[in-house]
Amino acid sequence: GYRLRSAKEKISYDQLKEVKIYISINALYNPENWKLPTYSVFTDQEIETLRQWVFDGGSLFLVTDHMPCGGSVQTLGAAFGIHIVNGFALPKNGRPEIFSKDRETLLSNSITTGSGKEIDSIMCWGGTGFIVPTTARIISLLNEEYDIYLPNDANQIKRPIPDNIPRLSGKGFANGAYLQFGKGRIVVFGDGAPFSAQLHGIKSEKRGMNHPAAKQNAQFLLNIVHWLDQ
Incomplete structure (x- = not known):
């Protein structure tokens, strides 16, 4: 029941007042450059316009990902008090990322339980963390089972991950959250893959909503959009 509109022009209040939800997914300042430094994909004026629009009642769905995606939206996130790390959040054991209520990494809240469609687990594929x-x-929460790596170049992240790459403990960082801001609403998520449907690589490995362990990811996305639409 939703109508999607792609926007290639700079953000303006006149543009935003025609929509209910503004979605930004894995925005990059320069898709060809995966090295530091990382620059904001949004201008200061666009950020202020988005901030005011949300405050007045708009809804923002901000999805980012591992470096350099996180760095490209750091300034936008900060306008709402969200501090995004320009890094790679990866489990230390290298195993599939299942966030679940049983493991206490997926929490009960208005999005996972309040819509009538309860979400018990979701699957992710790397990304970043934020405060x-x-x-x-x-x-959803990262924890001490995660490290957030801070490379100079995204190509440095390959298993085994070199010991000389700076890192933070994942404890205390989120990879999914929501908040009300003024009259508006925001959902921020640190990984874009859960909301995709991929056939990855030469072997067409299933990722995102296609993966058999991600059975609730599609409903999770619907729950997010429905919360933003209230």
């Missing part, structure tokens, strides 16, 4: 303001509710 949210106290007014936010966390959807």
Whole structure:
């Protein structure tokens, strides 16, 4: 029941007042450059326009990913008190990323339980972490089982990950959260893959909603959009 509109022009309030939800997914300042430094994909004026629009009642769905995606939206996130790391959040054991209520990495809240379609687990494929303001509710948590790597070049991240790459403990960082801002709403997520449907690589490996362990990812996305649409 939703109508999607692609926007290639710079963000303006006149453009935003015609829509209910603004979605940004894995925005990059320069898709050809995966090295530091990383620059904001949004201008200061666009960020202020988005901030005011949300404050006045708009809804923002901000999806980012591992470096350099995180760095490309750091300034936008900061305008809402969200501090996004320009890094790679990866489990230390290299195993598939299942966030679940049983493991206490997926939390009960208005999005995972409040819509009538309860979500018990979701699957992710890397991404980044962020810190949210106290007014936010966390959807999914990183923990001490994760490291957030801070490379100079995204191509440095390959298993085994070199010891000389700086890293942070994942403890205390979120990879999914939501908050109300003024009259508006925001959902931020640190990985774009859960909301995709991929056949990855030469062997067409199933990822995103196609993966058999990601059975609830599609409903999770619907729950997010329905919350933003209230």
